[in-house]
Amino acid sequence: MTISIRSVEKTFGRYPALNGVSLEIADGELLALLGPSGSGKTTLLRAIAGLEFPEKGQILFNDQDMTYASAAARQVGFVFQQYALFRHMTLAKNIAFGLDVRKGAAKPPKAEIDKRVDDLLNLVELPGLGKRYPAQLSGGQRQRVALARALAVSPSVLLLDEPFGALDATVRKSLRKELRRIHDATGVTTIFVTHDQEEALELADRVAILNHGVIEQVGTPQEVHDSPVGAFVAGFVGEANRLEGSVKAGHFQGGEIALPAQGAADGAAVAFVRPHDLIRAPAGEESFFITTDRINVQGPVARIEGKTPGGQRIEAAFERNSAEGLRRGDKLGLTAQKAYVFSA
Amino acid sequence: MTAKALTTAPAVPRRPFVRRRSAIPGFALSLGVTIALLSIIVLIPMLSVGLKATQQSFPDFLDAAFNARALAAYRLSFGAAFIAAVINGVFGLVTAWALVRYEFPGKGVINALIDLPFALPTAVAGIALAALYAENGWVGSLVAPLGWKIAFTPLGVVVALTFIGLPFVVRTVEPVMRDLSADVEEAAASLGANRLDTIIRVILPALAPAWLTGFALAFARGIGEYGSVIFIAGNMPYRSEIAPLLIIIELEQYDYAGAATIAVVMLAASFLMLFVINAMQAWARKRSA
Amino acid sequence: MSPRHATEDAPWVKALILAVMALFLAFILLLPMISVFYEALRKGWEPAKAAIQNPDALAAIKLTLITAAVTVPFNAVFGVCAAWAVAKHNFPGKSFLITLIDLPFSVSPVVAGLIYVMVFGAQGWFGDWLIDHDIKIIFAIPGIILATIFVTFPFIARELIPLMQEQGVDEEEAAVSLGASGLRTFWSVTAPNIRWGLLYGVLLCNARAMGEFGAVSVVSGHIRGLTNTMPLHVEILYNEYDFVGAFAVAALLCFLAIVTLALKTLLEMAQPQSRPARH
Numbered sequence: 001m002t003i004s005i006r007s008v009e010k011t012f013g014r015y016p017a018l019n020g021v022s023l024e025i026a027d028g029e030l031l032a033l034l035g036p037s038g039s040g041k042t043t044l045l046r047a048i049a050g051l052e053f054p055e056k057g058q059i060l061f062n063d064q065d066m067t068y069a070s071a072a073a074r075q076v077g078f079v080f081q082q083y084a085l086f087r088h089m090t091l092a093k094n095i096a097f098g099l100d101v102r103k104g105a106a107k108p109p110k111a112e113i114d115k116r117v118d119d120l121l122n123l124v125e126l127p128g129l130g131k132r133y134p135a136q137l138s139g140g141q142r143q144r145v146a147l148a149r150a151l152a153v154s155p156s157v158l159l160l161d162e163p164f165g166a167l168d169a170t171v172r173k174s175l176r177k178e179l180r181r182i183h184d185a186t187g188v189t190t191i192f193v194t195h196d197q198e199e200a201l202e203l204a205d206r207v208a209i210l211n212h213g214v215i216e217q218v219g220t221p222q223e224v225h226d227s228p229v230g231a232f233v234a235g236f237v238g239e240a241n242r243l244e245g246s247v248k249a250g251h252f253q254g255g256e257i258a259l260p261a262q263g264a265a266d267g268a269a270v271a272f273v274r275p276h277d278l279i280r281a282p283a284g285e286e287s288f289f290i291t292t293d294r295i296n297v298q299g300p301v302a303r304i305e306g307k308t309p310g311g312q313r314i315e316a317a318f319e320r321n322s323a324e325g326l327r328r329g330d331k332l333g334l335t336a337q338k339a340y341v342f343s344a
Numbered sequence: 345m346t347a348k349a350l351t352t353a354p355a356v357p358r359r360p361f362v363r364r365r366s367a368i369p370g371f372a373l374s375l376g377v378t379i380a381l382l383s384i385i386v387l388i389p390m391l392s393v394g395l396k397a398t399q400q401s402f403p404d405f406l407d408a409a410f411n412a413r414a415l416a417a418y419r420l421s422f423g424a425a426f427i428a429a430v431i432n433g434v435f436g437l438v439t440a441w442a443l444v445r446y447e448f449p450g451k452g453v454i455n456a457l458i459d460l461p462f463a464l465p466t467a468v469a470g471i472a473l474a475a476l477y478a479e480n481g482w483v484g485s486l487v488a489p490l491g492w493k494i495a496f497t498p499l500g501v502v503v504a505l506t507f508i509g510l511p512f513v514v515r516t517v518e519p520v521m522r523d524l525s526a527d528v529e530e531a532a533a534s535l536g537a538n539r540l541d542t543i544i545r546v547i548l549p550a551l552a553p554a555w556l557t558g559f560a561l562a563f564a565r566g567i568g569e570y571g572s573v574i575f576i577a578g579n580m581p582y583r584s585e586i587a588p589l590l591i592i593i594e595l596e597q598y599d600y601a602g603a604a605t606i607a608v609v610m611l612a613a614s615f616l617m618l619f620v621i622n623a624m625q626a627w628a629r630k631r632s633a
Numbered sequence: 634m635s636p637r638h639a640t641e642d643a644p645w646v647k648a649l650i651l652a653v654m655a656l657f658l659a660f661i662l663l664l665p666m667i668s669v670f671y672e673a674l675r676k677g678w679e680p681a682k683a684a685i686q687n688p689d690a691l692a693a694i695k696l697t698l699i700t701a702a703v704t705v706p707f708n709a710v711f712g713v714c715a716a717w718a719v720a721k722h723n724f725p726g727k728s729f730l731i732t733l734i735d736l737p738f739s740v741s742p743v744v745a746g747l748i749y750v751m752v753f754g755a756q757g758w759f760g761d762w763l764i765d766h767d768i769k770i771i772f773a774i775p776g777i778i779l780a781t782i783f784v785t786f787p788f789i790a791r792e793l794i795p796l797m798q799e800q801g802v803d804e805e806e807a808a809v810s811l812g813a814s815g816l817r818t819f820w821s822v823t824a825p826n827i828r829w830g831l832l833y834g835v836l837l838c839n840a841r842a843m844g845e846f847g848a849v850s851v852v853s854g855h856i857r858g859l860t861n862t863m864p865l866h867v868e869i870l871y872n873e874y875d876f877v878g879a880f881a882v883a884a885l886l887c888f889l890a891i892v893t894l895a896l897k898t899l900l901e902m903a904q905p906q907s908r909p910a911r912h
Contacts, residue, residue: 051367051806071367071809078810084803088825097821098811153811366722368805369815374718378730381711385783386736392751392758393744435657442654446647454654456898460662462837463890463897465844467864468883471871472665475672475880482664507661529640539642568741571846571864575871588743592851595747600756607744614739621739622732 001062001156001189002027003048008057010043017043018054019213025191030183032204033193036236040213041193042081042161048191049159050074061156077150077188079160083142085134091145092117092130098153120148123182140171147179151186158183160192164199176203197237201225209233231270231342240272241314244344252341255310257288261341268344275303275317277338286333290314295328306332393611396604408605413581414590418609420498421587425566428505429513433559436513437551443514444521461510466571473504474576496578501586504572509562516558517551520628524550553628560624564617568610669887672880684870684878685885692858693866693882696774697843700862704781704842705835712789712834716827717819720797721805731794737786745783746851749776772854777862780848785838792834793827800826833900840893844886 003025010018017040025031033041046052048059050071059067066074086094093100095117099108108116121127124144134142143163150158163179164172180203183190194200200207201221208218209232217229228234235242245254247269252261259271281287290306297303302323304316316334326332397405408414442448443455461469477494478484484494494500524547532542570588578584587610594603642650673681684690715734719727737745751757753770763770770776804826808818846864853860855869863886870879 046367049367049810051810053367070369071806072812072814074810075812076810078807080803080807082803084807086804086807086822097808097813101808101811101813101817101821149807149811367809368721368802369809369818370717371722371724374714375722375724377714378711378718378734381714382730382733385779385786387733389748389752389783390736390740393748396751435653438650439654439658442650445642446651448651452898454658456894457658457662457666459894459897460666460890463840463844463893464666465846465864465867465883465886465890467846467867468669468844468886468890469665471867471879471883472669472672472887475876476665476668482668483660503661507665510661526640533640564739568739568744569847570741570743570850575868588741588847591743591747595750595851598756600751600754603747604751607741607747610741610744614741614744618732618735618739 003157003189003191004058004060004063005044005048006058006060008044008047008054008059010040010047010052010054016213018047020057021210021213021215022057023208023215023218025189028187028189030180030190030203030205031192032200032207033191033210034197034200034207034237035195035210037195038212039210041195041210043213044210045159045161045191045193048157049076049078051078075153075156077153077155077158079143079146079150079158079163081162081165083134083146083166085142085145085149087134089133090130091121091126091132091134091137094134094145095120095130095149095152097149116152120152123151123185124148125178138171139167140175143167143175144178147182151182151188155188158186158188158190160190162193162195164194164196172199179203201237207237209236211236228272228340231272231344234272234340234342238274239315239317240274240340241278243271243273243312245269245271247341247343252339255312256308257312259287259336259339259341261339264341265343269341270344271342272340273336274338275315278314278316278318278334278336280318280322281333281335283333285335287335289331289333290316292326292328292330292332295323295326297323302326304332390611393604393607396600397608400601400605404601405605408602409609413585414587414606414609416582417585417587417590417606420501420584421567422613424498424501424586425505425509425563425569427502428509428566429559429563431502431506432509432513432562433555436510436558436562437517437555440514440517440521444518458514459511461508466508466569467575469507470504470572470575473507473572474500477503477576495576496584498577498584500576500578501573501584504576505566505569508569508572509566512562512565513555513558516554516561520551520554550631553624553631557621557624557628560617560621564614564621567613567617666887669880669883672876673884675880676877680877681881681884684875684881687878689858689861690863690866690878690882693861693863694885696777696861697863699774700778700781700849701839701842703778704785705839707782708785708789708838709831709835711786712791712793713831715790716793716797717823720794720800721802734787734790734794737783738791740783742784742845742847743851746780746848749779749783749852753779771852772856773860776852777849777860780852781842781845784845784848785841788838788841789831789834792830792837796827796830797823829900829903833897836893836896836900840890843889 005021005023008018008021009016019040021040021044033044035041043052047054050066050069050073053068057067058065061074086097089097096113099113099116117130121130124147126141126144134145137145164175167175176199204221206218206220207224209216209224211232217224217233219227224233225238228237234240243254243257245252245257247261247264247266249266250260250262250264252259252264252269252271254271259273261269261271288308290308292304292306294305295302297320300320302318302320304318304323304326306314308314314334400408439458443451474495475481476483477500479488479493479495481495487494494503528546528550529542532546537545568588570586573586574589577586579589587606591603591606594606719731750771753759753763753776755764770779804822805818808822813821844864846868849862850865850868853862853865855861855865857869861869863882867879867882867886870882
């Protein structure tokens with residue numbers, strides 16, 4: 001199913017949560033809504049689910065206007081941040097709920113519901129646990145049950161609000177892979193909200209980046225990382241050294257650091273340079289120097305922190321062997337392979 | 345798993361007549377029922393007293409509200425409620441401390457009994473206290489040789505209101521006391537404070553908002569109390585007659601305006617207390633957050 | 634002397650506090666309670682039993698039960714509606730509405746009775762109309778029920794609002810997004826989560842409804858065998874110096890109160906939760 005969001009606006013009191021958001025989501029796509037807290041990403045997800053209602057704009061499912069349809073009428077699967085499992089029901093009852101509440105001919109026979117519950121418990125790798133209660137499960141297991149419950153109704157869209165937010169790091173990683181596997185197995189259009197860029201970039205087909213209720217950029221993980229369209233995305237996605245300065249005739253100058261800035265307008269500007277886009281320059285070709293004050297080797301990567309004579313802090317990441325012989329306090333010549341420059 | 349075609353979904357209105365506020369249904373119905381019942385049972389009938397009180401000239405109103413007998417009744421109702429709240433403030437704090445901090449035999453029973461004044465009909469409390477504190481009662485006969493009279497004097501009113509207000513201080517202070525982490529006390533001790541310092545400078549200030557709220561609740565309840573008081577008060581005009589009793593007496597004399605006038609004065613006091621209590625609870629929440 | 638933990642009181646402090654508490658509770662709570670039973674049985678079982686089996690007493694018991702049977706469900710419906718509106722939704726004026734719901738707690742029971750006299754009494758707003766249509770509310774059972782509803786109005790709402798606020802709206806939103814109707818959401822998801830709180834509120838509401846004196850006293854008219862509830866019956870017997878009779882009926886009410894406290898303690902064990910005193 002395709003979803004079209006057209007100029008949606010929503011305010012809470014005087015605070016605008018969504019400020020004219022438009023977004024097209026393709027059938028079968030796995031899309032991440034990425035942004036800092038307060039960016040409106042959860043509000044957008046809840047508006048798609050029918051848990052919030054916008055003041056302006058439209059939300060279309062397959063060209064049908066669903067802006068003011070009730071949550072029950074939308075047939076979406078929603079996985080809540082804190083899972084919202086029904087605590088007084090067994091896992092099987094939780095998963096079957098969406099089918100149990102159907103009326104008349106729409107309600108499948110009991111045997112079929114039981115079969116579906118078993119299938120889903122297998123899908124989320126909790127076979128045979130149908131008789132347990134939510135309180136008897138670990139966080140990761142509850143997450144899987146919440147996912148199974150949302151999938152039970154064969155939703156046309158699966159919506160997940162910070163699906164891994166409440167889990168510890170190792171469980172997060174394995175569940176991330178699992179969500180991808182389940183998405184690929186079911187083919188259901190999936191949208192999830194996260195503030196964790198690593199999660200968004202690893203998992204999603206496309207990422208929509210929100211800030212202050214506005215979508216800053218939509219693109220594949222590679223696009224938003226390698227070609228940010230603005231200062232917010234450049235700073236938010238991936239690591240970057242942020243430099244303030246100005247552009248004159250296609251050149252950025254910030255303190256002693258000079259960078260090429262083709263196409264950028266003259267005037268005050270900010271530049272972003274990713275640590276791994278900085279390389280150790282051969283003698284004579286250095287764009288600037290730093291005095292290193294910390295060298296940290298993590299597996300194949302050496303991370304170097306230091307300061308320019310003017311006091312600008314710089315972080316660089318090299319392959320381990322190109323940092324060979326470097327010591328704390330050494331003067332290091334660097335040059336940037338790539339920089340993103342935006343008017344301030 | 346196939347996505348179910350949405351053509352089966354019900355037709356959707358383009359824009360609802362009333363803007364949807366919440367995804368959870370039943371808002372209009374539940375709020376409607378709430379406001380309707382609140383208006384019918386509480387708000388509109390309460391207006392009637394105010395209207396009745398204004399159906400007299402202003403000097404008449406002042407006389408009905410503040411004649412000597414009424415003033416004496418207010419003095420007793422407010423004064424006795426205040427003293428009883430002070431007594432409960434002290435002993436309620438001690439009781440809460442014992443219930444939270446100590447283990448002792450019969451703790452469970454005492455904990456349950458604290459709420460007896462909530463569960464026991466006030467009239468039962470009234471006759472029991474009257475029997476106990478009368479000159480020939482178990483307690484009354486103990487103090488009679490000292491020349492003290494408790495029942496059928498203003499002192500009896502204080503006893504009854506102490507009974508009625510007992511649970512308030514205990515039950516508001518108790519949870520705060522329980523949440524007061526041992527860390528704070530240990531920190532105070534490790535910083536060199538002795539036990540008394542710790543109690544006076546750390547524990548009591550932390551309990552203050554809840555304690556004041558409990559005090560105010562007990563006081564507010566005492567002002568309006570009737571059932572437990574009339575049996576033990578003696579009900580002598582100007583001396584041991586409480587304000588609610590005066591309303592009943594005027595009603596029995598078909599002085600509706602007079603009864604309504606005293607009711608209005610008492611309602612004004614109730615509203616003031618409600619306002620104070622709400623402000624205190626907001627303060628307590630802010631402090632404990 | 635063995636070392637004492639920093640948060641522990643000295644033994645003499647502990648002894649003093651326990652002694653003060655014991656004395657205070659003995660004089661204010663325990664002795665009055667014991668004296669009720671003592672006075673009732675002062676002349677043995679038979680007079681006490683006779684006082685309770687007296688037709689007027691039985692009529693009072695019946696009226697008390699009827700009053701509670703109407704009041705409690707009424708306030709339960711109100712409490713659930715109010716809690717649903719207040720705890721599960723946001724709207725302007727919400728905290729003001731909560732204050733209004735609490736209002737009857739701070740009104741003197743006598744004033745609570747008086748307001749219905751002003752509305753339905755012979756001198757009241759609807760007085761003439763009611764007389765013309767031969768409908769009796771004041772000095773009759775409807776007045777007693779109305780006054781009791783007023784006095785116990787906030788009990789169940791007050792119990793449910795914080796409970797439902799604490800539980801949040803996640804589970805209800807999940808149910809709705811899974812296609813459940815409003816009613817189904819309430820019965821399958823909300824009701825099981827609030828049943829202990831609701832029962833707790835019902836218990837306290839029932840105790841107060843059966844025991845209400847001041848408000849009922851104003852509207853009842855004290856007609857023996859007709860408009861007397863148990864607490865009013867206690868008053869009449871007491872004022873007639875029939876102490877054994879008064880205390881016998883009082884002992885029955887006191888017994889009910891003890892049962893209420895026992896059930897309340899059980900409920901608190903079933904669902905531990907701190908409850909602020911508000912009643």
